[in-house]
Amino acid sequence: MYIKKDNIVIKAIRGHINKCEPLTPSKHLVTRWHNILNEEVFNNAIHPFKTIEIKRKQDCHADYTGRCKNGYLYGELSINQFFMNKGYFIYTLAHEMVHQWQWMEIGKVDHGQTFLKWKKRFSKFEMPLGVSI
Numbered sequence: 001m002y003i004k005k006d007n008i009v010i011k012a013i014r015g016h017i018n019k020c021e022p023l024t025p026s027k028h029l030v031t032r033w034h035n036i037l038n039e040e041v042f043n044n045a046i047h048p049f050k051t052i053e054i055k056r057k058q059d060c061h062a063d064y065t066g067r068c069k070n071g072y073l074y075g076e077l078s079i080n081q082f083f084m085n086k087g088y089f090i091y092t093l094a095h096e097m098v099h100q101w102q103w104m105e106i107g108k109v110d111h112g113q114t115f116l117k118w119k120k121r122f123s124k125f126e127m128p129l130g131v132s133i
């Protein structure tokens with residue numbers, strides 16, 4: 001499928017990725033971009049995160065924890081309070097959304113085959129997908 005170059009995701013990434021414009025995401029921004037990425041990239045297959053935590057992180061941009069309680073699966077997102085720009089924030093959120101998809105669909109979170117199967121789809125939106133981003 002061909003994605004138009006004025007697509008909202010591509011436009012945001014192209015407009016910000018090479019800039020130095022430090023960003024502290026708010027929960028509102030996380031939710032807004034979760035909705036946009038869900039619609040554009042994931043065909044609305046991703047459940048929202050149950051909790052969103054924004055804090056200073058040392059070694060990573062974000063992490064995802066899949067939980068199970070009383071037979072219900074849900075996920076918690078913890079995301080860095082600092083990003084170099086909005087592009088990196090979007091890359092990171094999209095990565096964590098793949099983990100949410102993995103947890104809800106196959107009950108496992110890793111960077112293996114079910115993670116990497118999204119790589120080709122991501123590239124259509126000019127987003128990398130790898131272990132560190």
Ligand SMILES: [Zn+2]
Pocket residue numbers: 095099110111131
């Ligand atoms: Zn990951």
